[in-house]
Amino acid sequence: MGTRLRDELQDRPKGFLCLGQRPIIEESIETLRNAGIAEIVIVTGHCAEYYAQLQERDSSIRRVHNREFAVSGSMYSLYCARDAVHRDFLLLESDLIYEPRALDTLLAYPDPDAILLSGQTGAGDEVYVAAPGGFLRGMSKNPDTLESTVTGELVGISKISLELYSLMLDIATQAFERSLLYDYETDCLVAAGQQVPIACPVVPDLVWSEIDDPDHLERARATVYPEIRRRVSAARRDPDLT
Helix, strand or coil: CCHHHHHHHCCCCHHHCECCCCEHHHHHHHHHHHCCCCCEEEEEECECHHHHHHHHHCCCEEEEECCCHHHCCHHHHHHHCCCCCCCCEEEECCCEEECCHHHHHHHHCCCCCEEEEECCCCCCCCCEEECHHHECCEEECCHHHCCCCCCEEEEEEEEECHHHHHHHHHHHHHHHCCCCCCCHHHHHHHHHHCCCCCECCEECCCCEEECCCHHHHHHHHHHHHHHHHHHHHHHHHCCCCC
């Protein structure tokens, strides 16, 4: 619902923030298309009508609505998509801005399940990931609570196999008996990582930002988004640039 950005959003979903000429959700969809992703499922909640209008402009998008969005966590939204997901998939947040190689890294990564990590951003409100040996063991906003040293920061883009998704659904179904406030990353993926290997590739210099609060938004506008556009333009001029 983006309560920390209420003044900026004016009752829009966070995906409809504009840093350039278009909402960031539309830019993310274009980046996905350019990476070869043909099918896109969006789980809606607050102000779902904005996504209905988006689907009218792009009929290839499929929408699934989380009717319990106000009282549930991100894993319940992912649970709502279970009838719409029939193959391995990339999972992204709608309030992310990122350079295309974030997707390229995961799509090329050999492991079927992978959570993308970056180097230190200093953005505030970071989620730190411990991945000894390259595989998920823990996540926390407080690195002191992790049993292993910090491997990187959680970006919010993951590659999920159907096998892992099935396990996550099983774990979540049990958790929902207690509460719908269950997160797919810090709760469900961490629990699943105790049973199956979930790789955590790190791109130390990845340029990206989530936009959760006014400080994130200011940083995104001032430095992150311009640098993403600069890198995209440079890559178009010289495809061999990394």
